[in-house]
Amino acid sequence: MSIVVVASGKGGTGKTTIATNLAQIAGLLGEHVVYLDCDVEEPNGHLFLRPDMTKNIPVGIPVPKVDDEKCTYCGLCADICQYSAIVCIKDKVLTFPDLCHACGGCTRVCPTDAITEVERTLGVVEEGLSDNIKFIHGILNIGEAMSPPLIRAVRAEGDKEGLQIIDAPPGTSCPVITAINRADFVLLVTEPTPFGLNDLGLAIDTVRQLGLPHAVVVNRSDPDNKIARDFCRERGVDIIAEIPDDRRIAEAYSQGELIIGALPEYKETFIELFENIEELLSTAKVE
Amino acid sequence: MKEIVVISGKGGTGKTSLVAAFACLADRPVLADCDVDAADLYLVLEPHILRQEDFSGGKQAKIISERCDGCGICMEVCRFDAVKKDIHPDNPGQMKYIIDPIACEGCGVCVYFCPQKAIDFDPPINGKWFISDTRVGPMVHARLGIAEENSGKLVTLVRSEARRIAEENGHPYLLVDGPPGIGCPVIASITGADLVVVVTEPTVSGEHDLDRVHKLSSHFGVPTVVCINKHDINPEVTERIFEESRKNDMPVVGKIRYDNSFTKAQIMKSSVIEYTHGPVVEDVKETWAGILGAL
Numbered sequence: 001m002s003i004v005v006v007a008s009g010k011g012g013t014g015k016t017t018i019a020t021n022l023a024q025i026a027g028l029l030g031e032h033v034v035y036l037d038c039d040v041e042e043p044n045g046h047l048f049l050r051p052d053m054t055k056n057i058p059v060g061i062p063v064p065k066v067d068d069e070k071c072t073y074c075g076l077c078a079d080i081c082q083y084s085a086i087v088c089i090k091d092k093v094l095t096f097p098d099l100c101h102a103c104g105g106c107t108r109v110c111p112t113d114a115i116t117e118v119e120r121t122l123g124v125v126e127e128g129l130s131d132n133i134k135f136i137h138g139i140l141n142i143g144e145a146m147s148p149p150l151i152r153a154v155r156a157e158g159d160k161e162g163l164q165i166i167d168a169p170p171g172t173s174c175p176v177i178t179a180i181n182r183a184d185f186v187l188l189v190t191e192p193t194p195f196g197l198n199d200l201g202l203a204i205d206t207v208r209q210l211g212l213p214h215a216v217v218v219n220r221s222d223p224d225n226k227i228a229r230d231f232c233r234e235r236g237v238d239i240i241a242e243i244p245d246d247r248r249i250a251e252a253y254s255q256g257e258l259i260i261g262a263l264p265e266y267k268e269t270f271i272e273l274f275e276n277i278e279e280l281l282s283t284a285k286v287e
Numbered sequence: 288m289k290e291i292v293v294i295s296g297k298g299g300t301g302k303t304s305l306v307a308a309f310a311c312l313a314d315r316p317v318l319a320d321c322d323v324d325a326a327d328l329y330l331v332l333e334p335h336i337l338r339q340e341d342f343s344g345g346k347q348a349k350i351i352s353e354r355c356d357g358c359g360i361c362m363e364v365c366r367f368d369a370v371k372k373d374i375h376p377d378n379p380g381q382m383k384y385i386i387d388p389i390a391c392e393g394c395g396v397c398v399y400f401c402p403q404k405a406i407d408f409d410p411p412i413n414g415k416w417f418i419s420d421t422r423v424g425p426m427v428h429a430r431l432g433i434a435e436e437n438s439g440k441l442v443t444l445v446r447s448e449a450r451r452i453a454e455e456n457g458h459p460y461l462l463v464d465g466p467p468g469i470g471c472p473v474i475a476s477i478t479g480a481d482l483v484v485v486v487t488e489p490t491v492s493g494e495h496d497l498d499r500v501h502k503l504s505s506h507f508g509v510p511t512v513v514c515i516n517k518h519d520i521n522p523e524v525t526e527r528i529f530e531e532s533r534k535n536d537m538p539v540v541g542k543i544r545y546d547n548s549f550t551k552a553q554i555m556k557s558s559v560i561e562y563t564h565g566p567v568v569e570d571v572k573e574t575w576a577g578i579l580g581a582l
Contacts, residue, residue: 009324009325010298010299010325010327011295011297011298011299011325011467011468012297012298012299012300012467013298013299016492039468041467041468041469041470041473041499042296042297042467042468042469042492042495042496042499042500044297044491044492044495044496047491047492047495080395080396080399082345082346082393082394082395083394101392101394102366103366103367103392103394103396104364104366104396105394105395105396105399108364108396108400109399140469140470142469142499142502142503142506143474143503143506143507144470145439145470145471145474146470146471147470147471169468170298170324170325170467170468171324171325171438171466171467171468172324172325172431172433172434173324173431173434173435173436173438173472174435174436174438175468175470176324177389177434181389181390193550193553193554194327194330194553194554194556195303195327195330195553198325198327198330199325199327202324202325202433205433206433206434209389209433209434210389210434250520251520251521253490253492254488254489254490254491254520254521254524255490255491255521255524256490256491256492
């Protein structure tokens, strides 16, 4: 089993484009592929892989429910809670499930067993098939702030074998960490603009902090692509593919088409990218 | 004072470039960069930092190994898989426990239940925030540390500082550059704002994400308008977005053509307004007029 994550600091650099085309090409090459869309706030992979969904699993976290009969209003639950999700005022205990991180501290600390846990739904995980690719994504409920538990649930649904391709959310904070942690390899997608490279720098810092092997794909690159190459040389990271700035790619994307479907001349680019990743994966595992 | 928050759902639709452009058109604005994960507005506005503060979002557990007797209760009570166990280097018969700072959610349950009181629980510094001067007005911005949590709290802090500056000095507008997505930092960016401007693009992803971000702003009762960037990339989807927006009481206030002046301006550390006099500037001006009309 290998876990490859497609990530980037900046949004809109082409994570989903790279991840979906890579999944498709790996599938065509006979690989057992599981595509996991971990951008649960704005999942888009299904628009390109168009899976037939077969499963829908609600995902939640355990939050406290207080039994007023048993409660002595001692306030220990409120003292241990770091998130102000449970508050004790004289003879009333109030809970704020939206703020609860499900650490279980209040339940554990309650001396009269007055607190039980009930499930609060955050979103759903859906599973399906797109050709021979196993497709899994999470959809966060609207208004929900807590995405990491849902991302963990998406990852838990991934098979224990085959090639897992994870489409990560943008940024550098908790949702991204949850999506990339313990991966075998991280592919960082950037574009050769000041914003793209600035955020690539942050993404490199993130994967290095987690100690994960990584390389860069430059999307919308121009023929000489100097600023991206200089940047990557300076940061000591390899560029393993460059996808040119081709208006036809943008148009295919806008209609929800895979590049390798709409523009078969790019198949070779993705086959090469896939082979590069395979090679880097085997080196990373030996190390 | 009116607070206008620019978000997009989908990343890379042009939020930051447009905020920089609107800043050049607005009457004495204050700026806030609330994309604290990947802040880019400073690359265009080149702020001169006047004040810098540390940010601490929450506490973090740390085992003091000299006091730890290896009972393992911390590992039992942790629900975040943050406690790791290893053979003690000095005493192979004993286990040693450490806390993975990246996995730790700062709940403090291990701290409470440790019988040896061997776990420290202090707030680490997990970011910085700044008050700066720029050529277009005051700006509040921040930098969340790598792999840190609590971006929502930092966003709330940046917004409230920017609001304070705007109100104290009688600035008519506060322009907020928001984060992508619909999660915690986005919620922290839009609650209580006067207007949300969603920058979208005519792609199936843009369309899909616009729908989700609009449901979010409706959920929190914030009036919302739409700006379609790169509208000529796919006129058919642009037309669909117009129709959907009409149905959903979310007016399209402007559409902006695809123009690589945006990228060229970025390279020159300029807004598109400062960079060119081309027709795209008219698109941006009309959009800004539409936003003012919606206020």
